Amino acid sequence: MRTINWKTCFRLGVSVVLVYLCIYYWAYVSGFVASAFSAIVPLIIGCCIAYPMNILMSYYERHYFPRSQKKFVLKTRRGFSLVLAIITLIAILGLIFWLVLPQLGECINLLIDRFPAAMEKGVELLEKTGIVPEDIIATLSTIDWQSKLGDIAKVLTSGLGSAMNIVINTVSSVASTVTSVVIGIIFAVYLLAGKDVLGSQCTRLMKKYMKPEKYEKTRYLISVADDSFHNFIVGQCTEAVILGLLCTVGMLILQLPYAPMIGVLTGFTSLIPVVGPLIGGAVGAFLILTQSPIQALIFLIFIVVLQQVEGNLIYPKVVGSSVGLPGIWVLAAVTIGAGVGGILGVLLGVPVASIIYRLVREDLNKPKKSAIAANVTTSAEQPEPKQDKAPTEPPAPPAEKPAPAAKNAPLPKKNYPQKKNKHRR
Numbered sequence: 001m002r003t004i005n006w007k008t009c010f011r012l013g014v015s016v017v018l019v020y021l022c023i024y025y026w027a028y029v030s031g032f033v034a035s036a037f038s039a040i041v042p043l044i045i046g047c048c049i050a051y052p053m054n055i056l057m058s059y060y061e062r063h064y065f066p067r068s069q070k071k072f073v074l075k076t077r078r079g080f081s082l083v084l085a086i087i088t089l090i091a092i093l094g095l096i097f098w099l100v101l102p103q104l105g106e107c108i109n110l111l112i113d114r115f116p117a118a119m120e121k122g123v124e125l126l127e128k129t130g131i132v133p134e135d136i137i138a139t140l141s142t143i144d145w146q147s148k149l150g151d152i153a154k155v156l157t158s159g160l161g162s163a164m165n166i167v168i169n170t171v172s173s174v175a176s177t178v179t180s181v182v183i184g185i186i187f188a189v190y191l192l193a194g195k196d197v198l199g200s201q202c203t204r205l206m207k208k209y210m211k212p213e214k215y216e217k218t219r220y221l222i223s224v225a226d227d228s229f230h231n232f233i234v235g236q237c238t239e240a241v242i243l244g245l246l247c248t249v250g251m252l253i254l255q256l257p258y259a260p261m262i263g264v265l266t267g268f269t270s271l272i273p274v275v276g277p278l279i280g281g282a283v284g285a286f287l288i289l290t291q292s293p294i295q296a297l298i299f300l301i302f303i304v305v306l307q308q309v310e311g312n313l314i315y316p317k318v319v320g321s322s323v324g325l326p327g328i329w330v331l332a333a334v335t336i337g338a339g340v341g342g343i344l345g346v347l348l349g350v351p352v353a354s355i356i357y358r359l360v361r362e363d364l365n366k367p368k369k370s371a372i373a374a375n376v377t378t379s380a381e382q383p384e385p386k387q388d389k390a391p392t393e394p395p396a397p398p399a400e401k402p403a404p405a406a407k408n409a410p411l412p413k414k415n416y417p418q419k420k421n422k423h424r425r
Helices: 006-024 026-063 071-129 134-141 145-158 163-193 195-209 212-254 259-269 276-289 293-323 327-365 369-381
Strands: none
Touching (some): 006 026, 026 071, 026 163, 026 212, 071 163, 071 259, 195 212, 212 293, 259 276
16 A cells, blocks of 8 residues: 655645635635636637637748748748738638628618518508408507607617716727737737747646656647647638638529628638528528518528538538548537537537547557557467478587797798809809
């Protein structure tokens, strides 16, 4: 058994005291956590902005003179790519607001102006059909719908409080939101500009204060999460562009109004998985209803058919294959995410489910340690096959070495050939 020393007891006692204090002073603890979270909200917004911008910036970096090794190109590659990514995002958002917001406001004003006449026509249709009793028809025909619309607006505004409180609360909320977004954008720019230095610092910290096994597991988990979120964002953007183009082309063929605006709106709302195209279709039908109810009905039929094509052909091929998650789990992730976290849960449900699905799948496919050990033991126990050895001859005796010469021994005389003397006496 493991020995218990005073350090373990001290840590246990401190942990128990801290848990007790957190439970007893839960109101103060929750308030401190809420204030701390509100303080780091701009940093969280900056991280959420930096991640999709990093995808664009990395794309521009790969295509900004990739084979050049000049100092000017190497120094300006990161900054130039970052500026291009910011300009691209601003252009996309500006195009969406420029196409959607003005026409949406015009349609709302037109609907308010036509509301009384539409209600009177509805009452006449009910009177012709004879389904509704006559006393109810008489009551509905005597209603001044224009004044009722004004009364509804007054009730809605009076339930919100005084005008001064409304103005103060609106201005403060807008100012705090704008401040948080601006700080988040600045933080995102700093993150993207120094992401290499920040990554090396995080790596050094993890290597210093984590065990090698935990460090490898953490790095692997981060790589899986990055891969899942990257593929999800790229797949959703690709699917949104395809769906928006198909919606615009189909509406132009059917000669429906507001085709470019509704196509852009449908593509933008399709960034929300599964339920996004339905939201875009509902808003588009509402806008077309101000022009013609028959055209609105035609648009609803068209958007339902397009939704079936998108759900059965486009989305599984583009997003499902990129994320690596089956369609049933995509639907389950969207449903659970919507119930837990609303729109944010819908956005994060699919990549989180993809991470869990990939980790579980790889863990199931990984061979167990016992099976590996069994294979090693069986391979070790098997005898080696006998080899037919050829008969070998006995080794030759070693050659005798000459005995060393004794010290101060006379050198042997050499018999040199004698030269013939040609001149004899």
